[in-house]
Amino acid sequence: MSTHSARLAALRDQLSRDRLDGFVVPLTDEHMSEYVGAYAQRLAWLTGFQGSAGTAVVLPQEAAIFTDGRYTLQVREQVSGDDWQFVGVPDTSVAAWLGDHAADGARIGYDPWLHTRAWVEEARTALARVGATLVPVDANPVDAIWPDRPAPSDAVLTVQPDAVAGRASAAKRAEVADWLGEVGADATVIAALDSIAWLLNVRGADVARTPVALAYTIVHADGTADLFVAPEKMTPEVAEHLGNAVRVHDRAAFAPALATLAGKRVAIDPGFAVSAIFDRVEQAGGSALALRDPVVLAKATKNPVEIAGHRAASTRDGAALSRFLRWIADEAPKGGQTELSAAARLHAFREETGMLKDLSFDAISATGPHGAIPHYHVTEASSLPIERGQLYLIDSGGQYQDGTTDVTRVVPIGTPTAEMRDRFTRVLKGHIALATAIFPRGTCGAQLDAFARAPLWQAGLDFAHGTGHGVGSFLSVHEGPARIAKPTYGGPAPAEPLLPGMILSNEPGYYKAGEYGIRIENLLLVVERAIAGGEAVMLAFETLTLAPIDRDLIEVGLLTDYELSWLNAYHARVAAELSPALGAEDAAWLASRCSPVTR
CATH class of the missing domain: 3.90.230.10 (Creatinase/methionine aminopeptidase superfamily)
Incomplete structure (x- = not known):
């Protein structure tokens, strides 16, 4: 049995222990990034596919890998056709395939920190038509069988000087604050890594080839912000650059911090914020407003x-x-x-x-x-x-x-x-x-x-x-x-x-x-x-x-x-x-x- 065949078999065993009849493995991270750190390369580890976009679905008796036209040839070179069906998108969506292949009563797992709310709703609807259920997991089953999974990068943040950025972070945050007033929101969650880097005029080295750091930011209507990033990434130079208007917290504190938005109207980009962020804000009693990240157009x-x-x-x-x-x-x-x-x-x-x-x-x-x-x-x-x-x-x-x-x-x-x-x-x-x-x-x-x-x-x-x-x-x-x-x-x-x-x-x-x-x-x-x-x-x-x-x-x-x-x-x-x-x-x-x- 090949290495990747063994990994597929191990995942099926893990799904059985988790009382799941299937699982969806996307190539992304908690920020819906296109390029991801080594710790988030679950699709490559499981299947051998080295492309930058794709999704796998594993069921008890069959498995499929979904890629677009850029990877039609590559996926067949790198992934075993004995183990995986090759499915082209957008001709067929993951949700539609699940609706055609999941059994009545099946429990199909997904990681809510790796999917958008729109995808969750589409998949849930498709599965409901055949009597199957989409189930969020607290722990990703791929991680449970990946013994040497790399740790997230511990590279430090660096300052992108105003002389190169062209505008100070304070001015950028003031624009976001003005936008919050225009849309009637109290705060916005910025989840896209490049948006955070541009907004705060910082750069990182957590994703190969993309100078960003694993972080989240909540910007408030007064122009202040909360940055959630691993403490070891901070340096005195970055702290001085950010100033008192940007409060720094451990990245692990982000999910609990969403509970502090109770009673607040919170703008969240449905394209970059994962389903779990919407869920946490709403469960805490906040109102989640599905609005585009206010940084996106300014950055572009x-x-x-x-x-x-x-x-x-x-x-x-x-x-x-x-x-x-x-x-x-x-x-x-x-x-x-x-x-x-x-x-x-x-x-x-x-x-x-x-x-x-x-x-x-x-x-x-x-x-x-x-x-x-x-x-x-x-x-x-x-x-x-x-x-x-x-x-x-x-x-x-x-x-x-x-x-x-x-x-x-x-x-x-x-x-x-x-x-x-x-x-x-x-x-x-x-x-x-x-x-x-x-x-x-x-x-x-x-x-x-x-x-x-x-x-x-x-x-x-x-x-x-x-x-x-x-x-x-x-x-x-x-x-x-x-x-x-x-x-x-x-x-x-x-x-x-x-x-x-x-x-x-x-x-x-x-x-x-x-x-x-x-x-x-x-x-x-x-x-x-x-x-x-x-x-x-x-x-x-x-x-x-x-x-x-x-x-x-x-x-x-x-x-x-x-x-x-x-x-x-x-x-x-x-x-x-x-x-x-x-x-x-x-x-x-x-x-x-x-x-x-x-x-």
């Missing part, structure tokens, strides 16, 4: 200091990436390089800037067939040699104190095929269409998504992931509330209007299963754009990312004059802005790769 619309910081980080990061692109172009055709060795070399180039705090996510270093897995995660076991005739895709980013980067480039190893060039150029055309879009205020990402897909659609092609996500300021590389996507990819319709100051990715792609993958990703800043003769100020994008786009993969005949002009102007900017940060040989290589593309 970057202030001028944050924007300037991101531009600086983009230049620094682009120089490191350009050095890598030269290295991979020289070294990969010689043989001897692998997906892991290439990722390590890019990490080293970023570290040589002297300003890298962390990567913004584990690099998607993928050659050949692995490139067709959009969110491929390379491991020692999966790492392939980079060989001639392949496309090598590298999606990576860095965490710098002044900005978070995320960029994808594709490099042909040897001579690309005509099909590769065609597909790459269609992806490039979609990338340019989105980068140059002009749109009125009130436009949301769903309305712009087709710009990036149309050149692929014209050839009967598409890609099964969103086109763009928000990016934080030395925070999460995936930041809400805005995104650019079809309604079917990654959740509900992306209906959040885009606003000046938002930073989003532009990353159309194409994936040929078993052969290669293509994605071109830059980060975009939403800006105002005055149109000569126009009747209103419009919105547009400024491209922030600076790195050469591989010219050997471009089928110039497919580009319009406008697209070719954009490409050459972009490359001229890349060379001009990155060359001062490069040595003579790297600068000369970059100049050659950024010289005008002609017909």
